[in-house]
Every structure is written in C-alpha cells, then in structure tokens.
Amino acid sequence: MKSIFTETEIKEFIKANLKPEKYRHTLGVMAFAEELAKKNGVSAGKTRLAALLHDCGKEIGRHKKYMKYVKFDSFEKKIKPVWHNKLGEVIARKYFKVKDKQVLSAIRKHSTADKNMNPLDKIIYLADIAERNRKYKDAVMIRKAALRDLNEGFILALAKKIEYVLIKKKILHPKSIEAWNNYVK
Numbered sequence: 001m002k003s004i005f006t007e008t009e010i011k012e013f014i015k016a017n018l019k020p021e022k023y024r025h026t027l028g029v030m031a032f033a034e035e036l037a038k039k040n041g042v043s044a045g046k047t048r049l050a051a052l053l054h055d056c057g058k059e060i061g062r063h064k065k066y067m068k069y070v071k072f073d074s075f076e077k078k079i080k081p082v083w084h085n086k087l088g089e090v091i092a093r094k095y096f097k098v099k100d101k102q103v104l105s106a107i108r109k110h111s112t113a114d115k116n117m118n119p120l121d122k123i124i125y126l127a128d129i130a131e132r133n134r135k136y137k138d139a140v141m142i143r144k145a146a147l148r149d150l151n152e153g154f155i156l157a158l159a160k161k162i163e164y165v166l167i168k169k170k171i172l173h174p175k176s177i178e179a180w181n182n183y184v185k
Contacts, residue, residue, distance in 0.1 A: 005097075010052050010096065014052060017056065017062055019059075024133060025055070028133040028134075029051045029054060029127040029131045030048055030052055031132065032131040033048075033051040033131075036126060036147070039150075040123065042123060043120075046100060046106075049098065049103050050120060053091070053107055054088060054124055056091050057085070058084045058088070060084060060087060066087060066091055066094060067087065070086045070087050072086065076173070079171050079173060085107065085109070085110060085111055088108075089104050102118060102120045105121055106123070107124070111125075111128065111161075112175045114175050114179055115181070116182075117183070119150060122154040123150070126142065126146045126154055130143045138156075142157045158179055162177075
C-alpha cells in the first residue's frame with residue numbers, strides 16, 4: 001500500500017467525512033474486498049487502500065476545493081450519484097498522494113464499471129455492491145457468485161446494477177453498457 005498516510009489516519013479521515021452508515025459501509029467493503037482479494041491472488045495492501053478510499057468523495061460538499069480537478073463526460077454531468085467516483089480518485093491522488101494506477105482505477109470505476117476491468121477493479125465494484133451490510137435481496141446471491149468465481153460475480157453484480165438503474169428510469173452510463181457488452185460472452 002503506497003500512501004504517505006497510515007491506515008489509521010485514512011480511517012480517521014473517512015470517519016470524519018462520511019455519515020456513520022457510509023463509514024460502516026466502507027469497513028464492510030474493505031472486509032469483503034479482502035476476502036475476494038485473498039481468493040483471487042490480488043494484493044491485500046492495494047485492496048485495503050482502494051476499499052477504504054472508494055467513497056472518500058461521497059460528501060461532495062466537503063471537498064469542493066478538489067472539484068476543479070475533476071473532468072466529467074457529458075453523461076457524468078447528468079448522473080450526480082457517480083460524481084464521487086472521480087472526486088474520490090482526485091482526493092486519493094491529491095490529498096492522500098496515492099500514485100498506484102490500479103488503486104486509482106478501482107476508485108474511479110467502482111460504481112459505473114468499464115469495458116476494461118482488472119481484478120482489483122472487479123473486487124471493489126463487487127464489494128461495494130455486495131458487502132455484508134447490504135441487505136437487499138440480491139446481495140447474498142452476488143456474494144456467493146463472487147466467492148465462487150470473480151467474473152461470474154462481477155457479471156451478476158453488473159446485471160443487477162443495470163437492472164436497478166433501468167427500473168428507476170435513470171440514465172445508464174455508457175461505461176456500464178460497454179462493460180456489459182465486453183464481459184458477457
């Protein structure tokens with residue numbers, strides 16, 4: 001794990017900048033991500049760092065000074081719930097001095113996915129959707145699939161997220177569609 005901050009300092013920042021339920025979610029993401037990383041031979045340090053920082057930009061109002069570094073595409077401008085992905089990546093780079101491209105990628109892609117997902121990207125995406133504090137009906141199914149096979153779990157999680165967005169009649173980010181079309185064979 002490459003950061004000038006200790007894990008304790010990062011946790012203190014996250015706890016101070018997120019609502020209690022989001023902090024609990026972050027710890028849940030870290031726990032499930034570690035489980036998936038161990039099973040899939042992915043660096044524990046990178047996984048812990050990406051999991052801890054995945055939602056660090058969630059409270060956008062607290063981090064306005066970093067917004068000037070964020071570039072949104074035309075779809076992202078319309079989909080405010082995904083703003084924290086790129087803002088989180090900027091905070092990780094600028095504040096926490098994270099240089100690891102895989103960690104930054106996992107933070108950036110954790111709620112939209114992308115047509116090119118490395119194992120760490122998939123782990124953080126899955127852990128965000130299906131960490132053990134998640135109580136919606138498909139979370140258990142996604143967790144079981146992910147523990148059997150990372151790709152199977154990822155495709156199922158992506159399908160459920162796309163389904164959710166469609167049911168809510170919200171804008172579906174093209175990166176999610178590209179991910180679906182690339183990984184479903």
